[in-house]
Amino acid sequence: MIRRLARPMLAAVFVTGGIDALRHPGGRVELAAPFTKKAAEVAGTPDDPEMMVRANGALMALSGAMLATGRMPRLASTMLAASLVPTTVVGHQFWNEREATARQAHKIQFMKNLGLLGGVMLAAVDTAGKPGLAWRAQNAAKSARREARLAKAQAKLAVS
Structure with a gap:
């Protein structure tokens, strides 16, 4: 139920932000140009830069929709994490801001994105109570050794 x-x-934040970046790349293009x-x-x-901003927005919107609907949530979360890192580093460079108000605003957004990154990382490893691939592989190897013995x-x- 919690999931x-x-x-x-x-x-939700990825879907709405992604759609906004896709439809209105605006100021994001200038920020993204050096990257x-x-x-x-x-x-x-x-x-x-405009195409990259729009592509990143499309990736976030699509991955967010996949996560929201439970379609391949681990893959969707991994894609969100991968797109969130450059978005955060490029878009919220609070350490370069001279004005205190702007610095504080970017710092808050940076920390918010850091929290979102933690959330999607947790979602990326969440197996929904089912064993993950690593466990399954280890269990299969253990079973094979047991069967061989x-x-x-x-x-x-039979020989004796």
């Missing part, structure tokens, strides 16, 4: 309530609540230039050099992608013991008994 059914918490996931949409966590996702997208470096990213374009490294990744060999086009240096188009049993087969070996049965073979010895």
Whole structure:
């Protein structure tokens, strides 16, 4: 029951923010320009800050919708975490602000995003009470070893 309530609540900020970035990239483009230039050099992608802002917005909106509806919530949360880090670092550089009011506002937004990052990280590892892949792999290996020992013991008994 908690997951059914918490996931949409966590996702809401990503869906609304993503749609806003997609529809109105505005001031985000100026903030993103230095980052997208470096990213374009490294990744060999086009240096188009507006496209990157819109793409990030689309990723957040889509991933947020997936999380809210419970469709592949671990993958959606991982994608949200991956998109939130550059968004936060690029958009809320409180350490570069000279004006105290602006610095405080960006610091609050930075800390809010840090809290959201913690939330989506928890959601990314939440298996909803079901065993995760690592546990399943370990359990399968343990079962295989157990079965091998049993087969070996049965073979010895059959020979004697």
